[in-house]
Amino acid sequence: MEELGGTVLEPEWLGSGTPHRVRCPEGHLCDPTPGNIRYGTGLCRVCAGLDWDVFYVVTDDEAGELKFGITSGAARPRLKVHARVGLRTQQRLLTGLPDGVALALERFVRQALLRTGESPLRGREYFSSSVLQQVLTIVDSYPIEVPGATAAVSRDHGLEPGPLTEGSELISLERATI
Incomplete structure (x- = not known):
């Protein structure tokens, strides 16, 4: 470095x-x-122009595996990579997150799982799908502050946006098969 x-x-x-x-x-x-x-990723995401503004949770229902992670910009290319290896069910997709929120949420979820004694199956964000409800509860209750608006993801009610400017795509919560 x-x-x-x-x-x-x-x-x-x-x-x-x-x-x-x-x-x-x-x-x-x-x-x-x-x-x-x-492997050439670079030292600093800011200098590289990367703005991680997407957080996702995907599962492989057959293998019993869950992966959460972050990406920059359009989520589809990253989700297609995961779909190729069986992680086809999209449990959560949060897009348009303010700078730093996706990375902080990813770290928060990982630390929460580790504190409860869960261990990754491989890597740092691949866990047994038995922790799915725990992960979704953490994600859905994580406070997300957006400059100029307020938004929080609630465990019971999905997205609860505050005042938003017209046409602004803030956060989308979706469950789908990729």
């Missing part, structure tokens, strides 16, 4: 697949994984 001009802020090595706190050459705080940098 230092070869790219970044300053590693972690006191110790956390592993190639674990995000490390880094300050990029432009001064942005970022959390790249050494493995992703090695």
